Amino acid sequence: MGDFTVRLDETFQNIKLIKSYCREEYEISRAKVIIDKFLAIFKKAAYVESAASPIMEILGGLAVAIVIFYGGVQAINGETTSGAFVSFIAALLLAYKPLKALSKLNALMQEGLAASRRLFMMLDVEPESKIDETQAITDLKMYNIKFSNVFFSYKLGQNILNGINIDIKQGQTIALVGGSGVGKTTVLNLLQRLYNVSSGDICIGGININDIRLDVLRKNIAF
Ligand SMILES: Nc1ncnc2c1ncn2[C@@H]1O[C@H](COP(=O)(O)OP(=O)(O)O)[C@@H](O)[C@H]1O
Ligand SMILES: [Mg+2]
DSSP states (O other), rough: OOOHHHHHHHHTTTHHHHHTOOOOHHHHHHHHHHHHHHHHHHHHHHHHHHOOOOOHHHHHHHHHHEEEEEHHHHHHHSSOOOOHHHHHHHHHHHHHHHHHHHHHHHHHHHHHHHHHHHHHEEEEEEOOOOGGGGBBBBBOOOEEEEEEEEEEESTTTTTEEEEEEEEEEETTTOOOOOOSSSHHHHHHHHHHTTSHHHHHEEETEEEEEGGGGHHHHTTOOOO
16 A cells, blocks of 8 residues: 555656656556555455355354254253253353454454554654754855765665765856766765765865754755
């Protein structure tokens, strides 16, 4: 479900791009894959649910029948009184409904667990800055940008930037040129501290961006 909403969100937000590249069919087929997967899961759930109920009914009915038979035989033979037998049956029938509800508990718990897993994923996200912002620099006077030997990876072991060095003088206009996915946006993400470098330094006006207060840094950057 999460995948599906993410995909739809992406698609609708970028609808102009999709149209201008004539990618409608492709996007529809991507959505279809997820919907089909969904359908399969829902079908399976429906099967299990609809099978569980009759099976429980049959087993419950059988149990009651056995008890009546056994108790009946005992009552006839005079081993129990018929009063005790009837009150036992009444108690059994009263217990039947709560027991049935218990069988639905597992499905409910599974749904709850799936939802809480997503919730805890959000709660486990580290807060953006662990740096002491009260110590941080709050005014920038020079704006030359320097990347020194910057390494970065989004996922461990998959380096996107390998020892990047960039030196941009104040007032200079620079174009980052490269194929899709080489890391141009990543460079800009690092400059705003949306992510932290794995190693190396990024400085603005000779000040490491880690020492600049986050809101000051970002107010000085237009995207
Ligand atoms: N948030 C992210 N998590 C994991 N990988 C990412 C993320 N953003 C980008 N990437 C990967 O990093 C690489 C560089 O991406 P990006 O900087 O967006 O490239 P560009 O802007 O040059 O097209 C790509 O291989 C992309 O798949
Ligand atoms: Mg990009």
